[in-house]
Amino acid sequence: MSRSLKGGLFRLALLFSLGVGFLMLGTLLVDVFKDGLPYLDKTLLTNPPSVDPEIAGARPAIIATLYLGGLLLLFTVPIGVFTAIYLEEYADKTRWYNRLLEINIQNLAAVPSIVYGILGLAFLVRGLGLGRVLLAGAMILTLLVLPTVIIASREALRAVPDSIRQGAYALGATQWQVVSRQVLPAAIPGIATGSILSLSRAIGETAPLIMIGAVTYIAFDPTILGPFTALPIQIYQYVRLPQDEFKLLAAACIILLLGILLTLNAFAIWIRNRYRRTW
Amino acid sequence: MDATAGAGPRLRARRRRYGEDVVKGVLAVCALISVATTVGIVIALFVPAYEFFQDISIVDFLTGTDWSPLFEPAHFGVLQLVAGTLLVTAVAALVALPLGLGSAIFLSEYASDRVRGFLKPALEILAGIPTIVFGYFALTFVTPLLRDIGIQVDIFNTLSAGLVMGVYLIPTVASLSEDAMGAVPRDLRDGAYALGSTKVQVATRIVVPAAVSGIVASFVLGISRAIGETMIVLIAMGQQPNLTVDPREAAEAMTAFIAATGAGDVPTGSLEYKTIFAVGATLFLMTFVMNIVAIRLVRKYREVYE
Amino acid sequence: MVTMADQQVTTIEPMSLADIAQEHSDEAYKNREAVFEVKDLAVDYSGATAIREVSLDVYKNSVTAFIGPSGCGKSTFIRCFNRMNDLVPGAHVHGDVLYHGKDLYGDDVDPVEVRRRIGMVFQKPNPFPKSIYDNIAFGPRVLGLKGSLDERVERALRQSALWDEVNTRLKESALGLSGGQQQRLCIARCLAVEPDVILMDEPASALDPISTTRIEDLMHDLKREYTIVIVTHNMQQAARVADMTAFFSVDVAPDGNKRTGILVEYDRTSKIFTTPADKRTEDYVTGRFG
Numbered sequence: 082m083s084r085s086l087k088g089g090l091f092r093l094a095l096l097f098s099l100g101v102g103f104l105m106l107g108t109l110l111v112d113v114f115k116d117g118l119p120y121l122d123k124t125l126l127t128n129p130p131s132v133d134p135e136i137a138g139a140r141p142a143i144i145a146t147l148y149l150g151g152l153l154l155l156f157t158v159p160i161g162v163f164t165a166i167y168l169e170e171y172a173d174k175t176r177w178y179n180r181l182l183e184i185n186i187q188n189l190a191a192v193p194s195i196v197y198g199i200l201g202l203a204f205l206v207r208g209l210g211l212g213r214v215l216l217a218g219a220m221i222l223t224l225l226v227l228p229t230v231i232i233a234s235r236e237a238l239r240a241v242p243d244s245i246r247q248g249a250y251a252l253g254a255t256q257w258q259v260v261s262r263q264v265l266p267a268a269i270p271g272i273a274t275g276s277i278l279s280l281s282r283a284i285g286e287t288a289p290l291i292m293i294g295a296v297t298y299i300a301f302d303p304t305i306l307g308p309f310t311a312l313p314i315q316i317y318q319y320v321r322l323p324q325d326e327f328k329l330l331a332a333a334c335i336i337l338l339l340g341i342l343l344t345l346n347a348f349a350i351w352i353r354n355r356y357r358r359t360w
Numbered sequence: 361m362d363a364t365a366g367a368g369p370r371l372r373a374r375r376r377r378y379g380e381d382v383v384k385g386v387l388a389v390c391a392l393i394s395v396a397t398t399v400g401i402v403i404a405l406f407v408p409a410y411e412f413f414q415d416i417s418i419v420d421f422l423t424g425t426d427w428s429p430l431f432e433p434a435h436f437g438v439l440q441l442v443a444g445t446l447l448v449t450a451v452a453a454l455v456a457l458p459l460g461l462g463s464a465i466f467l468s469e470y471a472s473d474r475v476r477g478f479l480k481p482a483l484e485i486l487a488g489i490p491t492i493v494f495g496y497f498a499l500t501f502v503t504p505l506l507r508d509i510g511i512q513v514d515i516f517n518t519l520s521a522g523l524v525m526g527v528y529l530i531p532t533v534a535s536l537s538e539d540a541m542g543a544v545p546r547d548l549r550d551g552a553y554a555l556g557s558t559k560v561q562v563a564t565r566i567v568v569p570a571a572v573s574g575i576v577a578s579f580v581l582g583i584s585r586a587i588g589e590t591m592i593v594l595i596a597m598g599q600q601p602n603l604t605v606d607p608r609e610a611a612e613a614m615t616a617f618i619a620a621t622g623a624g625d626v627p628t629g630s631l632e633y634k635t636i637f638a639v640g641a642t643l644f645l646m647t648f649v650m651n652i653v654a655i656r657l658v659r660k661y662r663e664v665y666e
Numbered sequence: 667m668v669t670m671a672d673q674q675v676t677t678i679e680p681m682s683l684a685d686i687a688q689e690h691s692d693e694a695y696k697n698r699e700a701v702f703e704v705k706d707l708a709v710d711y712s713g714a715t716a717i718r719e720v721s722l723d724v725y726k727n728s729v730t731a732f733i734g735p736s737g738c739g740k741s742t743f744i745r746c747f748n749r750m751n752d753l754v755p756g757a758h759v760h761g762d763v764l765y766h767g768k769d770l771y772g773d774d775v776d777p778v779e780v781r782r783r784i785g786m787v788f789q790k791p792n793p794f795p796k797s798i799y800d801n802i803a804f805g806p807r808v809l810g811l812k813g814s815l816d817e818r819v820e821r822a823l824r825q826s827a828l829w830d831e832v833n834t835r836l837k838e839s840a841l842g843l844s845g846g847q848q849q850r851l852c853i854a855r856c857l858a859v860e861p862d863v864i865l866m867d868e869p870a871s872a873l874d875p876i877s878t879t880r881i882e883d884l885m886h887d888l889k890r891e892y893t894i895v896i897v898t899h900n901m902q903q904a905a906r907v908a909d910m911t912a913f914f915s916v917d918v919a920p921d922g923n924k925r926t927g928i929l930v931e932y933d934r935t936s937k938i939f940t941t942p943a944d945k946r947t948e949d950y951v952t953g954r955f956g
Contacts, residue, residue, distance in 0.1 A: 098461075106485070106486050106527075112501050113497070166387055187655055193585075193643065193644075194588070196647075199404055200400050203408070204404060227393070250750065253782035254808045255778055256380060257383045263804075284490075286490070288590035291622065294623070316496065339493070
């Protein structure tokens with residue numbers, strides 16, 4: 082086989098590799114939109130679920146997802162950023178316990194999401210007696226994405242050049258002043274991007290919420306300390322119902338979910354590009 | 361300017377800066393939350409698992425091929441579930457590993473900056489799609505499609521789930537492999553080109569071998585994620601444990617079992633309840649070992665070139 | 667004030683180092699009030715000695731230059747004066763550094779206070795990614811200095827000869843300034859906290875010749891109110907600006923592996939560049955090595 086023919090076939094094989102993934106992505110999106118678009122209307126947004134597909138909606142799920150997202154930001158950003166600050170700015174990296182901390186976080190980032198669900202089931206729902214409430218769901222999702230927020234925040238902090246810190250110290254600033262007034266402000270765009278991307282991942286998670294006991298059928302608007310559902314859970318429920326119309330409703334909910342994720346991700350990328358700084 | 365007048369400025373005595381200590385304390389507490397999470401996971405899994413193994417022999421658990429905890433008489437042989445997980449993982453790996461590596465090679469060695477500029481975000485979009493969407497797709501599109509082209513699959517089957525999971529994992533494999541290949545220094549490639557090598561040769565004989573630890577890490581990570589994935593198998597693969605190598609049949613994966621049982625109304629503290637943790641512990645150990653291997657390998661290639 | 671620009675007008679040939687050095691009066695030497703007294707200083711990083719056996723006095727309202735080949739520990743040494751070495755893990759300072767008679771490294775001494783009184787300007791200008799105003803105001807704000815912030819900012823910018831160029835755009839980002847302007851900004855930043863001493867670690871090496879000249883002129887002005895210590899690898903610069911010059915060199919251990927910085931000679935600049943006492947100094951300043 083000639084060299085150029087070999088080369089051409091190889092290149093084709095590589096393009097095929099990429100092509101399969103994008104082909105499936107495209108097919109998926111077309112399929113979902115084809116099925117779900119007709120059902121994407123006001124009733125979806127305003128009505129609770131129902132046995133009648135004509136009037137069934139996803140309102141409680143949408144509200145719960147918004148609540149979860151808000152709580153998630155509230156919990157993960159401070160804890161994640163502070164942990165990152167500790168690891169990057171304060172911790173003595175030669176100490177074994179700090180290295181262990183780093184490895185621990187890397188590991189937690191790779192633990193399957195259902196294990197976090199088990200954690201939530203054991204401790205929050207049945208152990209702490211919190212019950213199958215929205216707050217428990219938020220807490221478990223927080224633990225799930227905390228490692229990624231920490232890792233992203235560390236990168237953002239590390240990207241701030243050391244000369245800035247040196248200049249600030251040389252003027253007589255204390256360590257916290259240097260961190261809070263120079264390093265952290267400079268790292269905010271990176272931290273924001275990382276947090277929003279982590280948030281978007283958490284919003285799509287289903288398995289931990291199933292384990293926590295997100296109910297698949299509630300007809301009222303959820304509250305933070307009450308039973309809840311979520312958009313992915315709603316999709317899961319609709320997909321399992323035998324009637325075909327519910328599968329189409331599931332598709333409509335998927336469009337909604339993808340829309341939320343797309344908005345979040347686009348916002349994160351916009352922040353990254355707008356505030357990109359060349360040092 | 362009070363500073364230079366007179367005999368020289370007095371340096372104020374060292375103040376105990378309580379603010380700094382408080383800050384350090386708060387930061388350390390936050391860091392400990394991640395430690396608490398790990399400890400929590402270990403306790404949550406292994407304490408009930410241990411209790412479970414007081415009643416059920418661990419040997420029976422690990423070697424038994426009948427998983428029917430809710431039947432009379434109950435059997436607790438986990439191999440059926442493990443087999444389900446491994447089968448779907450194998451299908452997924454057959455898709456994800458070659459296609460992921462191929463995508464990575466293209467991105468790293470063939471794509472121009474402009475092309476890479478829109479391919480990488482496109483891959484990130486693929487990676488951002490929640491698994492429940494993939495599960496929906498596997499059940500409502502892939503399974504009927506497979507039937508249309510003549511493959512006799514059951515409504516729930518391992519093949520659809522595996523194929524879709526494979527595509528879901530392509531970005532994971534691709535991005536880590538591409539990272540590893542990108543870390544290979546230019547000089548190695550330039551040297552080979554200067555000797556008259558073709559792109560194919562440079563890619564396959566120089567770059568891939570040089571990046572092999574990162575590529576293997578991406579494979580291991582991909583497999584680990586396949587083992588731990590829940591929604592695709594829960595929706596499309598089935599909830600009947602089945603020890604088989606035929607992917608056209610329905611089967612149950614470990615994660616699907618955990619999710620289905622956890623969501624159900626199993627009484628707390630009962631043996632059935634504890635099966636969640638026994639299977640969960642098994643799952644955790646499998647993925648934990650793989651993750652450690654992957655992290656080690658990534659460290660290795662990062663060290664060599666950076 | 668004598669500047670290089672003036673010299674160029676009346677002389678055709680470039681001046682020799684000796685001629686430049688002779689321009690200094692011996693006043694600083696005569697006054698002899700010591701701001702710093704360094705006695706037998708050594709610095710090691712996790713056991714590896716970077717510089718040792720350094721003893722010298724830095725005099726008030728003078729410019730003192732540290733010169734020498736690269737790797738001789740000049741930067742390490744100058745950072746002992748404002749305890750910036752404290753921030754490097756594994757760094758240990760031995761010996762004494764007395765500041766107006768008081769031990770700089772005493773247990774009861776606050777490093778924050780030290781760094782306020784003894785400011786530092788770095789080799790590469792490092793303005794904060796903030797506005798010009800906020801750059802200057804940062805120091806006074808974190809130290810809680812009383813008084814009008816606007817006045818401080820203006821005074822500092824005037825002292826560093828930058829006011830005229832930036833007073834209309836104080837709210838603009840400091841990163842938009844040229845290299846020379848950024849360095850003067852860093853000097854102004856340092857001045858805003860009312861220091862006693864200004865340390866400069868190769869302040870002009872990253873700048874073009876015109877900016878360099880402006881910085882040197884600035885040093886000449888500032889030494890009336892402050893004490894200045896600079897590290898420079900540029901001998902002509904030392905000859906131009908410094909009243910006192912310390913020449914450092916590298917001492918290589920017999921096995922060729924351990925390289926430690928040592929102080930070779932410390933004297934009036936005029937003497938160092940015309941009739942140095944040590945042959946090593948003579949070799950360096952005449953360009954035979956280094």
